[in-house]
Amino acid sequence: MGSLRPCTLVDQEALLAWLLDAVRRLDGVRVLTGRPVVAPLLSDGRVVGVELDDGTELQGELVVACDGRASLLRRKAGLELTQLGKPMTVHWFRLLTAAAEPVADWLKGQFVTILGGGDSLALYASVYGGVQLGWVQDPSAPVPSSSADWRERWAQASPERLASLLRACPLQAIQGPVRLPVQVGRLEHWWQPGLLLLGDAAHPMSPVRAQGINMALRDALLAARQLLPALGQGNTAGLDRALAAISAARLIEIRRIQASQTRELARADLLRHNGWLRQVLAASAGWSGPLLAQRWQADQAVLRQGCGTVELTLPPDAMMG
Ligand SMILES: Cc1cc2nc3c(=O)[nH]c(=O)nc-3n(C[C@H](O)[C@H](O)[C@H](O)COP(=O)(O)OP(=O)(O)OC[C@H]3O[C@@H](n4cnc5c(N)ncnc54)[C@H](O)[C@@H]3O)c2cc1C
Structure with a gap:
């Protein structure tokens, strides 16, 4: 950088x-x-x-x-x-250590952002082990109701290799989401x-x-x-x-x-x-x-x-x- x-x-x-x-x-x-x-x-x-x-x-x-x-x-x-920009919501997930290893290898220590289809996805190796994953969307947009639906949503947004690694991640290794509303201002x-x-x-x-x-x-x-x-x-x-x-x-x-x-x-x-x-x-x-x-x-x-x-x-x- x-x-x-x-x-x-x-x-x-x-x-x-x-x-x-x-x-x-x-x-x-x-x-x-x-x-x-x-x-x-x-x-x-x-x-x-x-x-x-x-x-x-x-x-x-x-x-x-x-x-x-x-x-x-x-x-x-x-x-x-003074409000700045429009509000957004970040849904945070953690993919737990052993199961997330292939995704962490794919990331090679980089912070990766995937943009497209109106939403975005960010991934990086977590300091706690495993992978931290953030899904960013408009606050009013509907959200998936199960870990399986979330995983499929990430996979659909991702390039081919990452998509198959995400689909292979067991559901029990997915922690979250923690929903964080983001409103910027000063x-x-x-x-x-x-x-x-x-x-x-x-x-x-x-x-x-x-x-x-x-x-x-x-x-x-x-x-x-x-x-x-x-x-x-x-x-x-x-x-x-x-x-x-x-x-x-x-x-x-x-x-x-x-x-x-x-x-x-x-x-x-x-x-x-x-x-x-x-x-x-x-x-x-x-x-x-x-x-x-x-x-x-x-x-x-x-x-x-x-x-x-x-x-x-x-x-x-x-x-x-
Ligand atoms: C989704 C998201 C991801 C982010 N990621 C990062 C990141 O990776 N790195 C980064 O630098 N920043 C990040 N930020 C921004 C960062 O979280 C904040 O800018 C930072 O935490 C501000 O620190 P603070 O001490 O001012 O407030 P906070 O960290 O919010 O601390 C406020 C504290 O006050 C306490 N408190 C609240 N009300 C009361 C009360 N009535 N009485 C007593 N205590 C109270 C709370 O419990 C809390 O402990 C992120 C923000 C969001 C929304």
Whole structure:
């Protein structure tokens, strides 16, 4: 893909467990899990904490909402997302290890996308072993009702060799589907007095080129740097200025990444819905393929490297307080 660094698949659960473990070891940190926030606490138009589902109230100088694409705190704050593109649904499957081996061999370590007939299919070797398979379609489109029907649907969309490998995959080796609705969007302001939204809560990301976690981590890094000098000063105006600065600084990259993802999706849509275009490209692949690949790879740079750098290190004593 022309990247400066190899693309690395990371086990999300392991990453989260590792981060949580690191956080637990910091002084002054209390971690509560399985205790959802049900409402912000307000005082004089300022968010001053949160209420948990058991009625516990947690007070704080600042609430950082990282509660994902359906963010409750975003909704409670009355912040409206600008919706980007049309919604789609991804149905995720996993083909379990031994049975999926022939499909994994066919993939040769590549991420493969198959476009056609209005839907699309993506496959890659899973970090958990076996093969991860995503079926993308319009939310209103009918879905197969059994694993056998799903398997046949994938096979019909696939080239001959892959189709026969998929048909040979035993039904009991198919795990799923997990249905994930995808709605992409962003807030133009990520904050209110005493409240900052980060990650998908501020900008639900498309799965295209798998940038959602990168963007959420980059938000957190920049926020940490800006917030450290502003917290604990008893200066709410100064804190709010830091929140506005974080939102403005991160929006620049988020806008560019989401625009690149939208372009990529538009190309996929064009190919998906135009059989004649797929035929022309397939027929001319010998000479047009390398040219298109070069052009496409150049376009991928921003989706692979991000826009610019975010400082990775915090000031030396930053994590002690
Ligand atoms: C189909 C699909 C595939 C994707 N694939 C990739 C990929 O391969 N790589 C990638 O980088 N990105 C991918 N993304 C995007 C990625 O999932 C998100 O951008 C990323 O997870 C955002 O991280 P986050 O921490 O902001 O939100 P999330 O990961 O959604 O975390 C939000 C957390 O908040 C918790 N929460 C929610 N409400 C409350 C509440 N009221 N109280 C307390 N806690 C709450 C949730 O339980 C959750 O733990 C994909 C997205 C989709 C839809």
